[in-house]
Amino acid sequence: MTEAQTNSAQPPPVTGADLHLELHGSRLRAGLTAALRDAVRTGRLAPGTRLPASRSLAADLGVSRNTVVNSYAELVAEGWLTAQQGSGTRVADRTEPPPATPEPPSAAPNSRRPRYGLLTGIPDLANFPRSQWLAAARRALAAAPNDAFGYGDPRGRVELRAALADYLARARGVYADADRIVVCSGFHHGLALIAHVLKERQVRAVAVEAYGLDLYRDLLTNAGLDTPPLAVDEHGACTDDLARLPEAGAVLLTPAHQFPTGVALSPQRRAAAADWARATGGLLLEDDYDGEFRYDRQPVGALQGLDPERVVYFGSASKSLAPGVRLGWIVPPPEMIPDIVAAKGYGDYMTSTLEQLTLAEFITSGGYDRHVRSMRQRYRRRREQLVAALHQRAPGIRVAGMAAGLQTVLDLPPGTENSVIQRAARRGLAVSGLAQFAHQAPDARSPQPPRDGLVVNYAAPSDSAWTGTLEALCDAMPASAIGSCSHA
Known part of the structure; x- marks a missing residue:
């Protein structure tokens, strides 16, 4: 690594105007030393940060230059700062144990992050x-x-x-x-x-x-x-x-x-x-x-x-x-x-x-216009591939709705929606059931008939994940809908 590359990796120098310090007490040197030490200890001044020149900081704080020089020297002796000829005064590298943080729910031993996703609302972000x-x-x-x-x-x-x-x-x-x-x-x-x-x-x-x-x-x-x-x-x-x-x-x-x-x-x-x-x-x-x-x-x-x-x-x-x-x-x-x-x-x-x-x-x-036309072709191909995969692997499943948009509904046999979603989850696939989107007023006079289905967003998966996503989706279909070539 060249010297220029080494210097570019360091945090930029801090000018006096950029360095916020609150000096307390009547003794200026002790107050400045304590304020700098606290800024390093709490992480406000990161390791490698170059501090202002003593003359510049003294002018900004309204103290003598000797006060700043002596304060820097004391912190260098304590190991908070380092000073090298031509490199100025910097915050020392200090190795401290990271604070303990609770394990997020997603990292719990029995949970698995979905490998594939067909959840609605997201277009093809990669393109x-x-x-x-x-x-x-x-x-x-x-x-x-x-x-x-x-x-x-x-x-x-x-x-x-x-x-x-x-x-x-x-x-x-x-x-x-x-x-x-x-x-x-x-x-x-x-x-x-x-x-x-x-x-x-x-x-x-x-x-x-x-x-x-x-x-x-x-x-x-x-x-x-x-x-x-x-x-x-x-x-x-x-x-x-x-x-x-x-x-x-x-x-x-x-x-x-x-x-x-x-x-x-x-x-x-x-x-x-x-x-x-x-x-x-x-x-x-x-x-x-x-x-x-x-x-x-x-x-x-x-x-x-x-x-x-x-x-x-x-x-x-x-x-x-x-x-x-x-x-x-x-x-x-x-x-x-x-x-x-x-x-x-x-x-x-x-x-x-x-x-x-x-x-x-x-x-x-x-x-x-050019982007919309390009994505229209891309989404059409995705939908055609989805229909073809289901026709071959799960011929009992009907793709509902017109050929449009970013998502479609797969009609499922009555009573199978939850089990299919669970089967998909075991295969690392996140997908939504149609029931998730249903709205029924408590006093509805003509309730919407129940309907089992999956809402599949074929636009979102990356190209590299698309084949695996289709495999997982077809494998999750009910046994009565899966064709003879299934290996579920």
């Missing part, structure tokens, strides 16, 4: 377009006006809102312009804003699909809203039943690709939902979480196009790019925007400007 995103970030940063680094419009940067308006109109059939869009930090943040606005408007309940994420039902409940369920069948949510829910002032839907059952809301039920909203003054909350990904035909357009004045449209980069980007968007009726902006002021007033400008550049340069 995030790093180089293209970095190039877009550089271009966006170079072109950013000075005011982009200040406190801006809580609706979001106009560059991103304009880019989104064009993209959503072109790709999703959404009626929008830049002034009609509010940028947020993802769907969860956007739904929280709308829940606050609805509660302020005296809405008592938001109907939800009988299958969905409890995270969002809990968000609505915590905002003081009831969440009566709408049954879901092969045609999507039963929106005709909204007429039986007079307390509902809004309904949360995933019309392009129902989560998690994977069906599309039929045209008749889309029309019924829009008719209900117009007749009652209610709102349709459209979660278009993976609307770009359909594999057997062109993606179904957004529900918002039926009646832009009665639909609050939500989109995000969480599935198309990655959850870590933390960008989402709301396209509400214009009259709601002041209330949404006011609600935003209570929490996340602004979303990262640099991330917004980067996404705007990524969209306008064509990078976003």
Whole structure:
């Protein structure tokens, strides 16, 4: 290792202005020595840290240089510091036993971390377009006006809102312009804003699909809203039943690709939902979480196009790019925007400007479209491989839902869901059961019939783990569904 490499591995020197010391007592040298010793003992000054020159530290502390020199010398003699010609004064390397920490539950002898995972919510993170995103970030940063680094419009940067308006109109059939869009930090943040606005408007309940994420039902409940369920069948949510829910002032839907059952809301039920909203003054909350990904035909357009004045449209980069980007968007009726902006002021007033400008550049340069097309092909191949593996290894299992999105449902024989999940766990595979997503109101007049199934996210596994994941999944299927070539 060269001398330059050796020096680069050391912590940077600490200037006097960077070194926080509290001197106590009337004796300056004793107080300085004690403060330095305490900083080293507690780890605030790490081993190898170069301390300020004695003249610099003395000037900053308002003491004589001799006081600092003598204090350094005493700590060198005690072994807390080292001093070498040309290297300055540094914190000495000290070997101390690590503090005892309790063993985390995941490290308990009888527990095993899953080797494979098919849990929902995560896209293919390994294929995030790093180089293209970095190039877009550089271009966006170079072109950013000075005011982009200040406190801006809580609706979001106009560059991103304009880019989104064009993209959503072109790709999703959404009626929008830049002034009609509010940028947020993802769907969860956007739904929280709308829940606050609805509660302020005296809405008592938001109907939800009988299958969905409890995270969002809990968000609505915590905002003081009831969440009566709408049954879901092969045609999507039963929106005709909204007429039986007079307390509902809004309904949360995933019309392009129902989560998690994977069906599309039929045209008749889309029309019924829009008719209900117009007749009652209610709102349709459209979660278009993976609307770009359909594999057997062109993606179904957004529900918002039926009646832009009665639909609050939500989109995000969480599935198309990655959850870590933390960008989402709301396209509400214009009259709601002041209330949404006011609600935003209570929490996340602004979303990262640099991330917004980067996404705007990524969209306008064509990078976003290219990435979505690439991932559409990738996810389609994954789904086809899943279907083929099950056809060969577990022919008794039906892959439900349409060819779209990042996940699908595997229908299981009645009464087998829990046993299949346990069999999968023994094979190192983490997967969710359909029952985990079911929502049943205590006083439901027409309860959703029970259904056994697995919700399989085929997008998430890495390429290296994909073959093993399919093996573990097929091996976990019920004996009645496994074909003769199984080695379970």
